[in-house]
Amino acid sequence: MSSDDVDVLIVGAGLSGIGAACHLRRRRPGSSILLLEGRDRIGGTWDLFRYPGVRSDSDMYTLGYAFRPWTGARSITDGESILDYIRATAAEYRIEHRIRFGTRVTGARWNSAQARWTVSAVHDGTEVTYTCGFLLVCSGYYDYRHGYRPDFAGLESFRGAVVHPQQWDPDLDYAGRQVVVVGSGATAVTLVPAMARSAAHVTMLQRSPGYVLSLPARDRWALRLGRVLPSRWVYGLIRWKNVLRMSLFYELSRRRPTTVKRLLRKGVRARLGTDYDLRHFTPRYEPWDQRMCFVPDGDLFAAIRSGRASVVTDTVESFTPSGIRLGSGAELAADVVVTATGLELLPLGGIEFEVDGVPVDVSRSLAYKAMMLDGVPNLAFCIGYTNASWTLKCDLTCDYVCRLLDHMDARGYRQCRPRNTDPAMPRLPAIDFTSGYIRRGIHRFPDQGPRAPWRLRQNYLLDIAALRFGSVSDGAMEFTGAGR
Structure with a gap:
């Protein structure tokens, strides 16, 4: 396996991307990983935002990783301290050398015969490609390139x-x-x-x-x-x-x-x-x-x-x-x-996906457990809670991905994909919020359904039961070998 061909490829080296890499290091030390980061530094949001007073909007005991205690004096703390915490976590788990900086992912193509993703990215103006068995998108849900500003008269x-x-x-x-x-x-x-x-x-x-x-x-x-x-x-x-x-x-x-x-x-x-x-x-x-x-x-x-x-x-x-x-x-x-007029939403980093040559319209997809897409194999994404700390949900998502990969390895599977067998299932917006930035961009995101496992419940306690202890073989997840 070459350095550009890995078991798990992670998009993003911010709070959730570094967390995902650490989960894999801890739970699956034999898996090869690589992180692709569009910017030139670790930290994502906490490196990008530099305005006066930038700080956490959740307490650090829940915004911090489940596996690494927050030991700072302040529960609600400044952005630089959060950035230091992310950097120290990456150093402790030896993640830095697995990050390709300045590499913006643009597309990903799945080949069922090979059971691999081919991921296209741009580095220094040149297109580069990587391959992986599982793709984990940790790019957040907003556009890093610019925020939202209304057209103010005058x-x-x-x-x-x-x-x-x-x-x-x-x-x-x-x-x-x-x-x-x-x-x-x-x-x-x-x-x-x-x-x-x-x-x-x-x-x-x-x-x-x-x-x-x-x-x-x-x-x-x-x-x-x-x-x-x-x-x-x-x-x-x-x-x-x-x-x-x-x-x-x-x-x-x-x-x-x-x-x-x-x-x-x-x-x-x-x-x-x-x-x-x-x-x-x-x-x-x-x-x-x-x-x-x-x-x-x-x-x-x-x-x-x-x-x-x-x-x-x-x-x-x-x-x-x-x-x-x-x-x-x-x-x-x-x-x-x-x-301070808000963000521009961007689902799954704006990546264009294909499955066996057929484009995937993310906006018309159905989200499985708020972390995978109906009919799309070996792909997961991290989206945090809106009513609690972002990291609480991302920790559960990464824990579930490790369990899913363990299940596949133990049974010789190479592909997993959620399948909705009810074409008449009602569709609901992925996030039930009235905020302006949500209303402007939610139509670009996958929908949710009215019941599990297609429902985003915004409830950490229920998600622990479903994602940490529930069976990964729940009837909605389809497992196959290569080429089947």
């Missing part, structure tokens, strides 16, 4: 600086200047308190409010237990504590939304005082119809209360030379505008 007339967080300019000087952050999601609530430390003033301009909840930056239970227990025990206990807490909070939000909204408003009121206009933190949708924003130690609220930041709920009518004219007719003065 943008060309604005005399200040405009920057998108995904393409942050490290030379941008906003100290002592008026800053407007357009957006209300996780990126916006991170940027505002970070920029407010040196800007003259930061205004978060939102078309509609989102739910924001303050969480401690340091987990006090982890600090207490860390004095008497080994770090691995502490990590496991706090991980499960946080999983259960978030699962209960999500279920309560869906079953008793009025109660949860009242509790969230009470939390904002406690941080901002009785005289603050709560309409800026009172969304029109129910909790978890969109992803909730978490702020460590209430830093966003502290910036607002200090007067260094403020929130305006309005629409952008147009840019002017000196700022933004709002739908209400008011104008916001600005020297710098940050368009």
Whole structure:
């Protein structure tokens, strides 16, 4: 077997790609692996995003890998610390030398007679190919090349600086200047308190409010237990504590939304005082119809209360030379505008797939266990949860792939593919979220069905039962040898 022909080829060397490689190293040390990374460094999202204050939007006890404890002091931590954690994990499991950097995957062709994928990629402007028995796509679900920015009227007339967080300019000087952050999601609530430390003033301009909840930056239970227990025990206990807490909070939000909204408003009121206009933190949708924003130690609220930041709920009518004219007719003065307006979705890294010469339309496919495609052999992909940590689901996906490969090896199979035998099965969107970035791009993703194993349940506890302990031979998975 050549260095370009491996048992498992992994697309992406970010949080999930490095995790996948480590799972294979631990569970299947005899399998040859290779990672193809389009960028020039490890880290994916955590190396790409360099905007002020970039941090985790999940606690590190669940965002960290199941097999490697997070030992940092902060539970919600900065992007550089997360990047260091990914790099250290890759070094510990000797993954770096198995990564081909600057190699962007463009296509993958499956040949049933050979039971192999031929993967096309571009490196330094030249097309290169690799072959593998199993393809694992860990490229996330958004386009790394650019973020989403609406077509703002009059943008060309604005005399200040405009920057998108995904393409942050490290030379941008906003100290002592008026800053407007357009957006209300996780990126916006991170940027505002970070920029407010040196800007003259930061205004978060939102078309509609989102739910924001303050969480401690340091987990006090982890600090207490860390004095008497080994770090691995502490990590496991706090991980499960946080999983259960978030699962209960999500279920309560869906079953008793009025109660949860009242509790969230009470939390904002406690941080901002009785005289603050709560309409800026009172969304029109129910909790978890969109992803909730978490702020460590209430830093966003502290910036607002200090007067260094403020929130305006309005629409952008147009840019002017000196700022933004709002739908209400008011104008916001600005020297710098940050368009924290979201992502562009890109399913499975934009790879074009073929199975025995027939193109695969990912948007018309049905997702099996939210990790494989109906009728597509020896292919899996990692997509995290929307209501919990990304890594929780990716760990389960990689664990399942190892079990699947073990099952095939033990029985002499070379091919596995999910098969939906019900052509009348109703189709549902893969992600049931109302966020703008989801609505813009969800039509490009595979659908889900109304029942297992075609249903994405967004429930870690149920997925543990199905992916870690459930049979891989479940009636929907078809196994064959080469050429059959």
